[in-house]
Amino acid sequence: MVDKIVIENLSLTYAEGNESLRHINLKIAANAITVLFGPAGGGKSSLLRCINRLNDLTDIRLLQGKILIDGQNVLDPKTDVIALRRKVGMVFARPVVLPFSIRGNLTYGLELAGEKRKSRLDEAVERSLKLAALWEEVKDRLDDPAVALSGGQQQRLCLARVLANQPEIILLDEPTSGLDPISTGKVEAALQELKHQYTIVLVPHSVQQAARTADYAAFFLQGELVEFGPGRDLFTNPKDKRTEDYVEGRFG
Amino acid sequence: MKRSYANRDLIQRLGFSLLTLLALTTVFPILMVVGYIIKEGAPAISWEFLSAMPRDGMRAGGILPAIVGTLYLTIGTAIFSVPLGIAAAIYLSEYARDTFLTRLIRIAIINLAGIPSVVYGLFGLGLFVIFLRFGTSILAASLTLSIMTLPVIISASEEALRAVPQAFRTVSISLGGTQWQTIRRIVLPQALPGILTGVILGLERAAGETAPILFTGAAFFLPRLPDSPMDATMALPYHLFVISTQVPEMPFQIQYGTALVLLIFVLSMNIIATVIRSRARAKRQW
Numbered sequence A: 001m002v003d004k005i006v007i008e009n010l011s012l013t014y015a016e017g018n019e020s021l022r023h024i025n026l027k028i029a030a031n032a033i034t035v036l037f038g039p040a041g042g043g044k045s046s047l048l049r050c051i052n053r054l055n056d057l058t059d060i061r062l063l064q065g066k067i068l069i070d071g072q073n074v075l076d077p078k079t080d081v082i083a084l085r086r087k088v089g090m091v092f093a094r095p096v097v098l099p100f101s102i103r104g105n106l107t108y109g110l111e112l113a114g115e116k117r118k119s120r121l122d123e124a125v126e127r128s129l130k131l132a133a134l135w136e137e138v139k140d141r142l143d144d145p146a147v148a149l150s151g152g153q154q155q156r157l158c159l160a161r162v163l164a165n166q167p168e169i170i171l172l173d174e175p176t177s178g179l180d181p182i183s184t185g186k187v188e189a190a191l192q193e194l195k196h197q198y199t200i201v202l203v204p205h206s207v208q209q210a211a212r213t214a215d216y217a218a219f220f221l222q223g224e225l226v227e228f229g230p231g232r233d234l235f236t237n238p239k240d241k242r243t244e245d246y247v248e249g250r251f252g
Numbered sequence B: 001m002k003r004s005y006a007n008r009d010l011i012q013r014l015g016f017s018l019l020t021l022l023a024l025t026t027v028f029p030i031l032m033v034v035g036y037i038i039k040e041g042a043p044a045i046s047w048e049f050l051s052a053m054p055r056d057g058m059r060a061g062g063i064l065p066a067i068v069g070t071l072y073l074t075i076g077t078a079i080f081s082v083p084l085g086i087a088a089a090i091y092l093s094e095y096a097r098d099t100f101l102t103r104l105i106r107i108a109i110i111n112l113a114g115i116p117s118v119v120y121g122l123f124g125l126g127l128f129v130i131f132l133r134f135g136t137s138i139l140a141a142s143l144t145l146s147i148m149t150l151p152v153i154i155s156a157s158e159e160a161l162r163a164v165p166q167a168f169r170t171v172s173i174s175l176g177g178t179q180w181q182t183i184r185r186i187v188l189p190q191a192l193p194g195i196l197t198g199v200i201l202g203l204e205r206a207a208g209e210t211a212p213i214l215f216t217g218a219a220f221f222l223p224r225l226p227d228s229p230m231d232a233t234m235a236l237p238y239h240l241f242v243i244s245t246q247v248p249e250m251p252f253q254i255q256y257g258t259a260l261v262l263l264i265f266v267l268s269m270n271i272i273a274t275v276i277r278s279r280a281r282a283k284r285q286w
């Protein structure tokens, strides 16, 4: 088992507010789904936004520790953040389709990187849509505006858009929180397929989804990593009282 | 109970009627002005009126140099104010942090918009005509009009840029876009209709103003077309002022004909802006 991401002693404080992450140590395995779960305000989104340096857009008072991806500390100021974000894709809670066609959404990332060859772009469109289990539904209307898709389709389009960049890591922040059960099922099924090729870090929108999808699970509470372990152990036999209480629904 | 419902219904309908009436009273004077100018001015409009030089101390002939002059001044104003205004708006909306300096810039912009246009005229005389030695010229007048127009363009463009959802920017950055790529490929195209509307409304005001060009570029009587930006020029609003107040025994028709041409010039810009805006609203995907 390879540790794709190694987080060492990571602490984060935004310009406003208290410590959002406190001394986090976590190893995220390649080719698996690692789930970060816990009540709102635990720091899960903050951690994801550190991994792809999206927090660069936010005012931060203090950021300490290391995030090593393939051994390179991405928090190093010398990191090429553009390359990093291509390698570490992100899917957000609300599906945000760009104001282009379906195809335009998918080719956007590649075009940013200077890809102009139509064959390459077409190939990426088809490949990424198939990976996100959306190809059959949209293959005949790739030039329609992406907003015309249903919410569930839009979210799979967002996943496909990330995949078109050929990332190595995919971060998903409550990607199914606004979706119906059927769409949620499709996204989860797609992730189960994708984990064979990618490193997946998922913030689920419920404990049930966490238990369903986790190969590994990390329980976050108010900026602290309370417990980490293989999913089957953590949900059936938690070691920490707080994890047990949360998993069994005694607080939320 | 029943009676009070009926009462409320009556009051509501009365209120609606009153508001409709008030709305109509605001439209009425505008229609009156436009209608009157069309009625008095339309008989003066002819091919000769639009394409000939003025004759007989402007009492006969056409108003071609004034039409062309206003066109040149509007284009000249656009050349300076549009790129600068949009650049400033992009800076304020996309790059500037909320600091003392940017707050100062915003306050300056708001206050600039409130300065009477004759003050711009005097400023243009001092800076462009005299100090920079541009003389009374299209260049000096265009620059003066640009300064007057800039606040309008900046404010409207900044508003249009800010209306583009933040989530588009976040997504673009997360896909490996630089800030400039994000602006160029998403933010600007999405804000463009709003920016264009602001630009046209700003230029429309410039096209109709007399005071800023009075000392900087407008000629009283110059029956030829300008052939360089350093030439002075006739212009519709100033020509209208001249023939309405400065020339004795001026035919009534020529005054109203000139007013009508200016009105059409400005109104068509307004209509273009409205069409752009409503088209963009219908097409907008957010």
Ligand SMILES: Nc1ncnc2c1ncn2[C@@H]1O[C@H](COP(=O)(O)OP(=O)(O)O)[C@@H](O)[C@H]1O
Pocket: A014, A015, A016, A017, A020, A039, A040, A041, A042, A043, A044, A045, A046, A047, A058, A220
């Ligand atoms: N941009 C921000 N500025 C200031 N505080 C923030 C910001 N984003 C999150 N926080 C704070 O950081 C803490 C963790 O938030 P978050 O990472 O969103 O948690 P989670 O995703 O687990 O709900 C919360 O207390 C939240 O208020």
Ligand SMILES: [Mg+2]
Pocket: A044, A045, A046, A173
């Ligand atoms: Mg969150």
